Amino acid sequence: MKTKICFIIIVVIISLLLSSTALADNLNITGELKQGLNFNFDGKELVQANSEYKLEFIKGLGYDGDLYLSFKGIYDNLENEGEFNLDEALLALYFSTTDLTIGKQIVNWGTADGINPTNNINPIDISSFTEGNLTGEPVLAARANYFGENLDITGVLIFDFLPQNLSEMSSYLGEEANLMSNLDIKSPENKLKNMEYALKVGSRIASYDLKLSYFHGWEDLPAKISVNLDNNNQPDLTTIKGSYRQVDKFGVAIAGTINSMGIWSELAYVNPDRSNLNKAGPAQTPLLTTMNKSYLQAVLGSDYTFDNGVYIEGQYIYYENRSIFNPYYRGNIKDKDVKAGQYVMGRASYGVINSKIEMTTLFKLKDNSAVMIPVYSRSLNSVTDLKISSIISLGKEKGEFKMLNDQLIISMETSF
Amino acid sequence: MKKSIIIGSFLLVLVMVSFIKVASVGAISGNEVLTRVEDAMKAGEDMQATEEMTLIDSEGNREVRKLELYQKGSGKMMMRFLEPADIRGVGVLLLSEEEQEDIIYLYMPAFRRERRIASSAKNQSFMGTDLSYEDMAQMNYTDKYTVINMEDNKDTYQLLIKPKPDTDISYNKAEMKVDKNSYLPIETKFYKSEKAVKKISIPVREKLGEYWVLKKMVVKDLESKHQTILEILEVKYDQGLDDNIFTIRNLKRFR
Numbered sequence: 246m247k248t249k250i251c252f253i254i255i256v257v258i259i260s261l262l263l264s265s266t267a268l269a270d271n272l273n274i275t276g277e278l279k280q281g282l283n284f285n286f287d288g289k290e291l292v293q294a295n296s297e298y299k300l301e302f303i304k305g306l307g308y309d310g311d312l313y314l315s316f317k318g319i320y321d322n323l324e325n326e327g328e329f330n331l332d333e334a335l336l337a338l339y340f341s342t343t344d345l346t347i348g349k350q351i352v353n354w355g356t357a358d359g360i361n362p363t364n365n366i367n368p369i370d371i372s373s374f375t376e377g378n379l380t381g382e383p384v385l386a387a388r389a390n391y392f393g394e395n396l397d398i399t400g401v402l403i404f405d406f407l408p409q410n411l412s413e414m415s416s417y418l419g420e421e422a423n424l425m426s427n428l429d430i431k432s433p434e435n436k437l438k439n440m441e442y443a444l445k446v447g448s449r450i451a452s453y454d455l456k457l458s459y460f461h462g463w464e465d466l467p468a469k470i471s472v473n474l475d476n477n478n479q480p481d482l483t484t485i486k487g488s489y490r491q492v493d494k495f496g497v498a499i500a501g502t503i504n505s506m507g508i509w510s511e512l513a514y515v516n517p518d519r520s521n522l523n524k525a526g527p528a529q530t531p532l533l534t535t536m537n538k539s540y541l542q543a544v545l546g547s548d549y550t551f552d553n554g555v556y557i558e559g560q561y562i563y564y565e566n567r568s569i570f571n572p573y574y575r576g577n578i579k580d581k582d583v584k585a586g587q588y589v590m591g592r593a594s595y596g597v598i599n600s601k602i603e604m605t606t607l608f609k610l611k612d613n614s615a616v617m618i619p620v621y622s623r624s625l626n627s628v629t630d631l632k633i634s635s636i637i638s639l640g641k642e643k644g645e646f647k648m649l650n651d652q653l654i655i656s657m658e659t660s661f
Numbered sequence: 662m663k664k665s666i667i668i669g670s671f672l673l674v675l676v677m678v679s680f681i682k683v684a685s686v687g688a689i690s691g692n693e694v695l696t697r698v699e700d701a702m703k704a705g706e707d708m709q710a711t712e713e714m715t716l717i718d719s720e721g722n723r724e725v726r727k728l729e730l731y732q733k734g735s736g737k738m739m740m741r742f743l744e745p746a747d748i749r750g751v752g753v754l755l756l757s758e759e760e761q762e763d764i765i766y767l768y769m770p771a772f773r774r775e776r777r778i779a780s781s782a783k784n785q786s787f788m789g790t791d792l793s794y795e796d797m798a799q800m801n802y803t804d805k806y807t808v809i810n811m812e813d814n815k816d817t818y819q820l821l822i823k824p825k826p827d828t829d830i831s832y833n834k835a836e837m838k839v840d841k842n843s844y845l846p847i848e849t850k851f852y853k854s855e856k857a858v859k860k861i862s863i864p865v866r867e868k869l870g871e872y873w874v875l876k877k878m879v880v881k882d883l884e885s886k887h888q889t890i891l892e893i894l895e896v897k898y899d900q901g902l903d904d905n906i907f908t909i910r911n912l913k914r915f916r
Contacts (some may be wrong), residue, residue: 549781
């Protein structure tokens with residue numbers, strides 16, 4: 246059913262896109278090509294050589310709307326395999342005080358940089374983390390934005406639950422990733438009661454942007470992982486099963502400036518559906534679980550630009566449910582014994598004409614692990630950039646980021 | 662004899678007083694010149710323009726960008742890049758109200774979310790150009806600067822201006838050459854710590870109806886020898902631009 250709705254919407258959009266008597270009339274076609282080479286940090290082994298493509302079509306419907314269609318592709322030059330998929334496909338209609346957007350889309354909420362507890366509509370595209378910014382995967386949704394006098398209200402209805410890609414999360418899930426390699430899990434049935442929805446109200450008060458949000462839907466990662474025990478009373482990983490659960494998330498986000506510094510904060514109160522975790526199937530024992538009580542997630546950050554152009558930023562991140570990326574702990578551990586994940590994220594950058602250097606660091610307090618992502622980018626011409634970056638993880642033995650491979654990445658990106 | 666001296670002296674004083682009065686009617690103060698500069702720069706109730714921006718580095722390499730610019734009054738500006746492809750859709754919204762800090766949003770299409778820009782970044786280079794966010798906005802000269810000295814030359818006024826106390830401007834002073842005909846600042850040199858760091862000149866200007874158009878503006882970074890040239894390709898004034906243009910909603914639209 247979901248696939249049919251998605252297919253119908255895409256066909257409608259493509260038809261409208263091509264329906265102009267002159268195809269090139271009001272149609273913009275843009276794209277990106279990126280070639281990346283990833284080396285082990287000692288430079289001795291090429292571990293990845295991906296060619297990535299993006300193609301975008303934007304057709305204007307006068308001042309009343311836009312059609313947007315994008316495709317993404319990736320080709321692994323080492324494995325000689327690739328894919329080319331629909332990324333976003335949406336119709337945006339603009340009325341006097343209301344905008345409507347229908348289709349496969351990305352909806353980004355929040356005020357913080359990179360880590361946004363109040364941004365819950367799209368599952369994270371975890372591959373974007375190593376580029377220094379977390380972005381989301383598009384979902385099939387309908388969004389309505391109402392714009393009033395210093396007030397905007399946004400409602401989103403998500404038709405198709407899209408879970409987090411577990412295989413892509415493996416580097417961030419640590420040892421738990423190995424346990425879940427054979428996970429048998431089903432997405433929630435496509436029923437009205439299972440539909441996700443979200444609401445946001447925003448305003449500017451005394452030059453501060455204030456946003457209140459509410460999300461009701463499914464957590465992107467399975468909440469409970471359970472197994473049968475074998476004859477030796479050990480977990481039989483061939484019987485591993487998982488289930489998703491619903492949550493209610495209440496959020497508040499604020500952004501503004503104080504004395505030339507930018508400041509922002511996000512706070513999310515998460516109330517999970519406990520009934521899902523409390524159900525125990527016959528012969529199933531909890532192997533991994535996530536927090537089964539209400540918890541908080543918060544970010545507090547600030548930035549400043551010096552007269553010489555150096556930009557610095559700092560964020561304190563608090564995830565009561567253990568971690569930004571990995572919320573799992575063993576099934577026999579009680580919620581109250583779980584230590585909150587606390588991080589400090591720093592970013593510094595300096596740019597001159599055609600060149601920019603940037604360093605992003607995410608440091609986890611308590612376990613003293615960190616990941617550092619330095620990036621040097623250089624514009625070779627108006628449409629082509631060369632980037633040299635690295636992923637360096639510290640605190641390898643016990644830290645959260647121990648599964649990340651240290652890499653040197655050289656890439657060239659061109660836009661057209 | 663005595664009577665003629667008295668009458669003559671009286672007439673002389675009368676002539677001198679008249680001369681002074683005429684002279685004072687013709688004289689203009691530095692702050693008045695600055696006010697007229699501000700009025701000339703804020704041509705029209707609103708403005709909509711398509712501009713070409715050429716960046717030239719110290720080695721002569723060029724990069725050309727195209728952008729659309731909307732301005733309304735002295736408090737609203739929206740700018741969006743049209744070309745090249747890698748910055749297409751990047752936009753800036755600047756909202757300025759009297760006695761309040763400017764509010765600046767930067768929108769990057771890749772992230773689908775607006776970002777609030779700290780006022781400390783306002784004086785920094787905008788998207789690699791020699792213009793800062795502050796430069797991109799219409800200058801409320803009289804709110805932010807005071808005239809320290811003025812020279813009245815044949816065709817120009819030469820002003821020395823300094824930021825008023827409590828204004829958030831990175832420059833210590835500026836030397837402004839004002840054309841007497843148009844009251845446009847045909848050349849302005851900005852200083853930091855007594856060193857000239859930036860020069861903005863208007864080599865081509867054109868009268869469009871009742872307004873002077875800055876057809877070409879050249880911004881030179883005197884330290885890096887980099888320069889940015891802004892040329893207006895198309896401009897319209899007094900279109901009755903809707904306030905909705907100067908909103909985050911419009912900033913985030915696909916086109």
